[in-house]
Amino acid sequence: MTKVKLAVIYYSSTGTNYQLAQWAEAGGKEAGADVKLLKVPETAPQEAIESNPAWKAHYEATKDVPEVTLDDLEWADAIIFSVPTRFGNMPSQMKAFLDTTGGLWFNGKLVNKTVSAMTSAQNPHGGQESTLLALYTTMYHWGAIVAAPGYTDPVTFAAGGNPYGTSVSVNQDGEMVEDVQAAVKHQAKRTISIAEKLK
Numbered sequence: 001m002t003k004v005k006l007a008v009i010y011y012s013s014t015g016t017n018y019q020l021a022q023w024a025e026a027g028g029k030e031a032g033a034d035v036k037l038l039k040v041p042e043t044a045p046q047e048a049i050e051s052n053p054a055w056k057a058h059y060e061a062t063k064d065v066p067e068v069t070l071d072d073l074e075w076a077d078a079i080i081f082s083v084p085t086r087f088g089n090m091p092s093q094m095k096a097f098l099d100t101t102g103g104l105w106f107n108g109k110l111v112n113k114t115v116s117a118m119t120s121a122q123n124p125h126g127g128q129e130s131t132l133l134a135l136y137t138t139m140y141h142w143g144a145i146v147a148a149p150g151y152t153d154p155v156t157f158a159a160g161g162n163p164y165g166t167s168v169s170v171n172q173d174g175e176m177v178e179d180v181q182a183a184v185k186h187q188a189k190r191t192i193s194i195a196e197k198l199k
């Protein structure tokens, strides 16, 4: 059987979701998938980025990460998204990208993609679940198959117990509070295994 094609698509201002995406990339490769790690285009004004040293540093450090295109979505059998929580929702950068997928949607090109999502937030109850559910709402419109982790492995409990997708809290210094690496890898492997069954 040909390899499952996995696109890990993320947005990150200060690096947390880039790290989550890199762990998902590693988990996907361990599961035997052909993996692309892709960022969504930055849409914030340059002044906003420049005014935040952590944002500016991350923006510069990830300049070479390829930006996702609609062709990448068509290519992928499976997609893992990673986004920071913004007021309990996904960031506008990811929403802007999702809002360019109308043509693919209209032509049925997004049907039966296996999808899964991850997030981070400053507070454990600051909207992690609502961010994931908001992103999944678009996936239901796509006709995608949402491969949430549920409680399919004990690593989910150790990572804070979010069954909708791995989520992590970040402290004032931007450091992750929970150890979620194993949960991310489990989520990636589960996403691949479901995509394999569909393929």
Ligand SMILES: Cc1cc2nc3c(=O)[nH]c(=O)nc-3n(C[C@H](O)[C@H](O)[C@H](O)COP(=O)(O)O)c2cc1C
Pocket: 011, 012, 013, 014, 015, 016, 017, 018, 083, 084, 085, 086, 087, 088, 089, 119, 120, 121, 122, 123, 124, 125, 126, 127, 170
């Ligand atoms: C505009 C804005 C809105 C945010 N909204 C929330 C929120 O609703 N709940 C929360 O806990 N953290 C919130 N945060 C904190 C971010 O979720 C946190 O900085 C992010 O998860 C870090 O991810 P990144 O390093 O990948 O950018 C917000 C941050 C910004 C800049």
